[in-house]
Amino acid sequence: MKRLNAKEIWALAIFVTALLVRLIYFFQVKTNFPGWDTPTIDPLYHDLWAKQIAGGNILGSGPFFRAPFYAYFLGLLYAALGPSLTAAKIIQHIIGALGCVILYLFTEKHFGRKIAVTAGLLSALSWVLIYHEDELLLDSLLVPMSILLVWVLIGASEKRSNKGFFISGLILGLSCITRPNFLALLPVILVWLILIFRTERRRALLAFIPVVLGTAILIFPVALRNLVVGHDAVLIASQGGINFYIGNNPQADGASASIPEFGPTWQYSDAEFLAKKESGRLGEDMKQSEVSSFYYRKGLNFIIEKPVAWLGLTVKKFDYFWNAFEISNNQDLYFYRRFASITKILPPLFFIISPLSLIGLWLIFRRELKYQIIPYFVIVYMLTVVAFFVNSRFRLPVLPFLILLASLAFWKIVEFIQERNIKRIVIVAISLAILFPLTNIDFFGISHESFAMSYFSLGNVYMKKGLPEKALAEYDTALSMAPCVPKAHLNRGVIFFSQGDYKRAEEEFGLELSACRVSAEAHNNLAVLKRLQGDPSTSLKEARQAVYEKPQYLEAYINEILAYRALGNSRGAKAIADTLTRYYPDYLPGRYFEGKILSEFGENEKSKEEFNRILRMEQSDIVERYDLSTIYASQVGYGYSPDKIKGLANYEMGLLEVRSGRPDSALSYFSEATRLLPRYADAWINLALAYDHKKMYKEALNSFKTASELDPNNALIYYDAGLTLGKIGKIQEAAQFFQQAIDLKPDFPEAIEKLKLTQSILDSAGKK
Numbered sequence: 001m002k003r004l005n006a007k008e009i010w011a012l013a014i015f016v017t018a019l020l021v022r023l024i025y026f027f028q029v030k031t032n033f034p035g036w037d038t039p040t041i042d043p044l045y046h047d048l049w050a051k052q053i054a055g056g057n058i059l060g061s062g063p064f065f066r067a068p069f070y071a072y073f074l075g076l077l078y079a080a081l082g083p084s085l086t087a088a089k090i091i092q093h094i095i096g097a098l099g100c101v102i103l104y105l106f107t108e109k110h111f112g113r114k115i116a117v118t119a120g121l122l123s124a125l126s127w128v129l130i131y132h133e134d135e136l137l138l139d140s141l142l143v144p145m146s147i148l149l150v151w152v153l154i155g156a157s158e159k160r161s162n163k164g165f166f167i168s169g170l171i172l173g174l175s176c177i178t179r180p181n182f183l184a185l186l187p188v189i190l191v192w193l194i195l196i197f198r199t200e201r202r203r204a205l206l207a208f209i210p211v212v213l214g215t216a217i218l219i220f221p222v223a224l225r226n227l228v229v230g231h232d233a234v235l236i237a238s239q240g241g242i243n244f245y246i247g248n249n250p251q252a253d254g255a256s257a258s259i260p261e262f263g264p265t266w267q268y269s270d271a272e273f274l275a276k277k278e279s280g281r282l283g284e285d286m287k288q289s290e291v292s293s294f295y296y297r298k299g300l301n302f303i304i305e306k307p308v309a310w311l312g313l314t315v316k317k318f319d320y321f322w323n324a325f326e327i328s329n330n331q332d333l334y335f336y337r338r339f340a341s342i343t344k345i346l347p348p349l350f351f352i353i354s355p356l357s358l359i360g361l362w363l364i365f366r367r368e369l370k371y372q373i374i375p376y377f378v379i380v381y382m383l384t385v386v387a388f389f390v391n392s393r394f395r396l397p398v399l400p401f402l403i404l405l406a407s408l409a410f411w412k413i414v415e416f417i418q419e420r421n422i423k424r425i426v427i428v429a430i431s432l433a434i435l436f437p438l439t440n441i442d443f444f445g446i447s448h449e450s451f452a453m454s455y456f457s458l459g460n461v462y463m464k465k466g467l468p469e470k471a472l473a474e475y476d477t478a479l480s481m482a483p484c485v486p487k488a489h490l491n492r493g494v495i496f497f498s499q500g501d502y503k504r505a506e507e508e509f510g511l512e513l514s515a516c517r518v519s520a521e522a523h524n525n526l527a528v529l530k531r532l533q534g535d536p537s538t539s540l541k542e543a544r545q546a547v548y549e550k551p552q553y554l555e556a557y558i559n560e561i562l563a564y565r566a567l568g569n570s571r572g573a574k575a576i577a578d579t580l581t582r583y584y585p586d587y588l589p590g591r592y593f594e595g596k597i598l599s600e601f602g603e604n605e606k607s608k609e610e611f612n613r614i615l616r617m618e619q620s621d622i623v624e625r626y627d628l629s630t631i632y633a634s635q636v637g638y639g640y641s642p643d644k645i646k647g648l649a650n651y652e653m654g655l656l657e658v659r660s661g662r663p664d665s666a667l668s669y670f671s672e673a674t675r676l677l678p679r680y681a682d683a684w685i686n687l688a689l690a691y692d693h694k695k696m697y698k699e700a701l702n703s704f705k706t707a708s709e710l711d712p713n714n715a716l717i718y719y720d721a722g723l724t725l726g727k728i729g730k731i732q733e734a735a736q737f738f739q740q741a742i743d744l745k746p747d748f749p750e751a752i753e754k755l756k757l758t759q760s761i762l763d764s765a766g767k768k
Contacts, residue, residue, distance in 0.1 A: 007108060010117055014104050018097035018124035025130050025340045026093060030086070033339040034470075035461035037085055041330045043136035046071055047083075050136075054078035061618070063230030063288050065268065067237045068222060069178040070138035089134050092141075096133035099144035100124045103400045106151045110371065111408060118407040122353070123400055127346040128326055131333055132393055138178050142397040145175045150373055150401070153189065157196050157370050160203075162210045169214020176215065177222050179397070180236045181384035186215065188380045192373050232287045241292030241299075242271050247317070247389035248299035248310065254317040255327045255390055255446060265486060271295070273552035283583040316444050320390040321382055322358070324351035324440045325447045327391040335454035353406040355435035359428065360405025363412055374401055452481035456488050468495045484516040493525060502529055520550035527559040536566035554580065554587050561593050573597055581610075588614055588645040596652060604656055611656070614649040647676030651683050654690070663693045674703075681711035689720060697728050715745035722754060731758050 004012065030036050039047045045066070052060065053075025074088060081087040104120030123129060133140040149171045156164025172189075175182040190208050197204040219236060226234040242259070246252065251260035258264040261274055275294040276282050303310045326333045337343040361375045378398050385394045416424040442448070459474030475492050478485045493508030506529055512522040527543035530536070540563035546556035557580050564573035574597045580590030595610030654669035670687035677683055688703035704721035711717065722737035738755040742748055 007105075007113070010108075010113070010120070011101050011104055014117075014120035014124050015097050015101045017121065018100040019094065021125060021342065021346070022093035022097060022130050022133065023090075024342045025127075026089060026134060028340040028342060029134060029336075033336070034465075035458065038461045038464055039085075039136055040457065040460065043330065046074055046136045046138075047085075050074035050078050051083055054083065059225060059229050061229065063226040063232040063234040064222065064237045065239050065288060067138070067177050067180055069174060070141060073141065074136065085136075088136065092133045093130075095144060096129060096140055097124070099129075099140075099147065099400070102144050102147045102151075103404065106147055107404055107407070109151075110154065111404070112411075114411050115404070115407045118410065119400075119404045122349060122403045122407065125346050126349055126399070126403070127337070127343045128333070128350070128392060129396070129399065130343075130346075131336065132396055135330070137330075137393060139393040139396040142175060142178055142182075143400055145171055145178070146377070146397045147400050149175065149185075150377060153192075153373055154370050156207070157193070160207070162207065165207050166210035166214045169211040169216075170218060171214075172211065173215040173218030175397075176219055177236055180240065181381070181388075182397075183236075184380055184384045185377065186212065188376045189373070192369075192376055195369050195372070230288075232289050234289050234292075238288035238292045241295035242268075243388045245295035245299040247387070248313070249302050250306065250309065252313055252389070254313055254444075255320055257329065257389065257391075263486065270552060277551075283585065314386060317386040317390050319438075319443055320446060321386060321395055322354050322439050323442070323446070324348070324354055325442060326350070327446060329391040329393055331457055332449075332451060332454040333392060335451045349403075351440050353402050354439040355432055356406035356409040357402040358405075358435050358439075359412075359431055360402075360407075360409040363408055364405065374405070377401060378405075450481045452478045452485050454478075455481070456485050459488070459491065463491060463495065468499070471495060479515075486516055486519075487512070487521070489515060490519060490521055490525065493522075497525070497529065502533060505529060518549055520546040520553045520556060523549065524553065524556045524559055527556070527563065531559070531563055531566055536563045539563040540567065554584060554590070558589050558593070570597060570600065574601075586617065588617065591617075592645050592648055592652075595649070599652060599656060604659065608653065608656055611649040611653045614646060615653070643676050647673050647680065647683070650676065651680070651686070654683075654686055658686075658690075663690055666690050667694065674706075679710055681707045681714065681717075684710065685714075685717055685720065688724070692720075692724050692727070697724055700724050713744055715741040715748055715751065718744070719748065719751045719754070722751075722758075726754075726758065731761050734758050735762065 049060075049071040053072060077088050077091060078084075100120050100123040103123050104116045106116075107119045108116035129140065129143065149168055152164055152168040152171060155161070156168060168189075172182060172185060189211055190204070193204040193207050194201060197207065223233075223235050226232055226236075232238070243257075246257055246259060247254065249260050251258075256264060259266040259271060259274075262270045272286060272291055273282075275291045276284065276286050279286070279294060320327060328334075361378065364371055364375055378401050381398050382395075388394075413425075413428050416428065455474045455478035459471045459478065462468070462471035462474060472492060472495060475485075475488045478488050489508045489512035493505040493512065496502075496508060497505035506526065509522045509526050509529070512519045523542045523546035527539045527546065529539075530542060531539035540560060543556050543559040543563055546553055547560065550556070557576055560576045561573045564570070564576065573593070577590060577594040577597055580587055581594050584590055591610050591614050595607045595614070598604075598610060599607035650669045650673040654666040654673065657663070657666035657669060667687070667690040670683055670690050673680065673683040674687055684703050684707035688700045688707060691697070691700035691703060701721060701724055704717055704724065707714070708717045708721070718737045718741040722734040722741065725731075725734035725737060735755060735758040738751045738758060741751040742755060745751070
């Protein structure tokens with residue numbers, strides 16, 4: 001058996017250390033964090049998208065809003081292993097541990113063993129890398145991709161290998177369809193090649209061609225899919241414009257993923273609404289590429305109109321990129337550490353890596369030209385992040401190189417000390433004296449935020465899991481830390497509402513308004529509450545206020561319609577339904593109420609047109625539109641989900657067919673309604689009547705049975721079932737059903753009459 005050499009022993013040691021630390025972290029978080037199995041925001045988006053892919057919906061619909069590679073990677077894992085968070089996260093940790101080994105091997109080959117071991121161990125113990133590997137996020141995959149990209153490029157330049165350049169292009173293409181800003185590296189690679197082959201410009205261009213080809217081979221299918229399936233000219237993903245505006249607007253802070261017009265809880269539907277409104281295109285279709293272009297223009301207008309403010313914002317973003325503080329995105333990294341005690345003994349590396357890596361950048365420029373791809377990569381990638389907004393996960397792809405550069409600087413400093421090179425020691429000391437405070441002092445107060453939103457998010461986890469008391473406790477903690485925690489009082493009110501405590505629910509919705517001043521959701525919930533309490537006038541007032549504060553809040557329009565209907569004002573309800581169908585033609589609930597009101601006005605053919613349109617319409621893919629409010633609504637038992645609306649549309653079409661004298665054709669509509677709405681008793685009743693009309697009495701009785709289980713106090717079900725029993729000669733059972741109908745509704749003359757008739761028949765049969 002071959003003995004391992006020193007290089008292989010260190011590689012194995014780094015892998016084992018990295019994986020062991022990661023597995024300890026994984027099991028601690030899985031044990032201690034209540035939301036471990038409840039992904040939210042971006043991880044939820046990726047989880048749902050991957051499940052669609054694993055379920056066979058490989059191409060999806062519409063252009064990609066986000067780069068697709070990670071979702072397909074996760075979808076492949078789900079298809080092979082089932083939708084297991086445990087399996088997915090452990091595999092990501094294994095990839096992360098291999099990334100540490102790749103960094104070690106690359107560094108060992110080009111910079112020596114001491115630097116390699118230092119870099120490998122630092123990456124193995126980096127809690128930031130470990131944290132991101134444990135999330136359903138794409139960023140951790142980019143770490144090994146980045147190292148491999150640079151390694152293969154350097155190797156190809158040494159061997160002048162077109163094959164190597166082509167492979168590097170494939171790695172770059174894979175990185176681009178994971179995070180599109182990697183595209184900015186293409187011109188950088190060209191410049192680097194020209195410098196490498198400075199006396200052979202033609203050779204540089206010939207080397208660049210396979211890089212471009214390799215990149216294009218992986219990007220082209222994505223662009224083609226967006227064009228053919230999504231009907232939109234989107235190269236990779238369409239989110240770029242929105243992200244650019246998030247990072248470049250008068251209220252931008254350089255770190256928060258917030259659209260100023262909507263705040264941090266924006267949805268794609270909000271962004272689309274603003275784009276349509278300001279472009280004068282409300283009521284029209286707007287492609288995702290057009291939405292993205294709108295926000296690019298909006299961000300550029302800010303830069304042109306307020307260059308001084310933009311310059312100050314950019315300086316702030318540069319500080320954030322190099323600062324030791326880890327800016328959170330989906331959830332607070334520092335809050336999350338409390339669920340994994342191992343993170344408390346892992347060294348906070350970035351505070352020393354950042355200043356040392358800046359010295360390392362200077363040192364590496366003094367080495368061979370081939371190694372300058374590393375600082376070019378770091379600098380250009382940094383610029384692509386600063387162009388948008390900065391957080392911990394966005395700087396993750398350059399972290400292995402910063403670790404390498406810091407390790408290089410450390411051992412160079414040790415060398416200066418050993419050589420007693422006073423001049424170099426003084427230069428380094430002065431540099432560190434400047435860089436250390438620059439990279440560690442929080443000049444802009446980014447680290448001063450409380451954990452209020454973290455406790456709020458934890459409350460959301462408990463709420464989603466059906467643990468209201470725990471959710472209320474976390475919301476209380478959040479509210480004790482900040483006067484306004486958006487939606488904390490709102491969610492408390494929703495919990496009390498679901499428990500039937502309308503008084504406390506109303507108090508919480510009021511507190512949301514008094515604490516945070518503006519909350520369309522609070523007004524909308526008050527509209528629901530007041531309507532249920534028998535106060536449609538106040539309900540209408542609250543719904544109107546919700547629409548005023550948030551004109552794109554479609555649920556509020558529905559509550560306006562329901563309030564008008566409760567007031568008996570069909571014309572008012574029709575006017576709101578007309579507005580919805582004019583400006584939001586693809587909104588299914590708006591179409592449903594338009595059809596229902598037309599039916600009540602006796603305009604049956606127009607009503608059928610609306611319901612048929614609903615049945616033909618393909619609802620926008622929640623993944624395609626990146627609308628997290630729709631994702632959450634699809635996971636709770638209330639709200640107007642697409643299936644619910646289509647079920648109601650089938651039910652109404654069945655009723656219209658009956659009115660038109662076509663009860664036979666109504667059967668298929670009622671059948672589909674019960675499939676989509678299996679707990680809708682009225683659909684089962686009418687399905688039973690349709691079966692009865694076709695003399696399918698067994699099926700009719702089974703449908704009546706289901707209806708009675710869903711609505712046991714509905715006397716009409718027992719009456720109609722009694723009629724069907726009478727038709728098949730089961731007079732005794734029919735009599736029992738008529739009696740049940742009378743027991744539930746004593747003033748039911750038809751049931752009384754039928755009971756007398758069945759008793760008369762039974763009496764006659766008894767005498768015979």
